[in-house]
Amino acid sequence: MEQQAQDEVIVLSDLGNVLFAFDSAELTGEARRLLADVSTRLTGASLVAVKVVGHTDSVGSDAYNQGLSERRARSVADFLIAQGVPAGKLSTEGRGESQPVADNGSDAGRAQNRRVELYVSR
Known part of the structure; x- marks a missing residue:
C-alpha cells in the first residue's frame, strides 16, 4: 500500500506572538520557543521538504x-536547522508585502x- 503525502501549512504571525523586533530579522525569545515546538514535528523520518x-x-x-x-525566512530556516531539521530539506522564499492576509490599515x-509560513511536505 502506497502512503499518500500529507501536506501541512504552519503559519506563525505577529498577531499575539511577536516573532521579530520592528525592522529586524532577528527572532525574539517568543519566536524561538514557538519554533522549538514546531521543530519537534519536523524532525521525523517522514519529512520530505519544508518551504519557509x-x-x-x-x-x-x-x-x-x-x-x-x-x-526573516532565512532566520527561521537557520533556527530550524540548529534544532535538527535537515538543511537539505529546507528552502526559503520571501514575498515581501505582496500577499497580505489582512488589511494593512x-x-x-x-x-x-508580518508572518512566516512553513509549507511542510511529508
Whole structure:
C-alpha cells in the first residue's frame, strides 16, 4: 500500500506572538520557543521538504520589504536547522508585502501580515 503525502501549512504571525523586533530579522525569545515546538514535528523520518516563506506588512518600500521577508525566512530556516531539521530539506522564499492576509490599515491587520509560513511536505 502506497502512503499518500500529507501536506501541512504552519503559519506563525505577529498577531499575539511577536516573532521579530520592528525592522529586524532577528527572532525574539517568543519566536524561538514557538519554533522549538514546531521543530519537534519536523524532525521525523517522514519529512520530505519544508518551504519557509516570509511576509511583511506594507510599511516601507516594496524592495525593502522584499529583502526583509527573505532575511526573516532565512532566520527561521537557520533556527530550524540548529534544532535538527535537515538543511537539505529546507528552502526559503520571501514575498515581501505582496500577499497580505489582512488589511494593512490597522495595527492588528499589519501584525497578521508580518508572518512566516512553513509549507511542510511529508
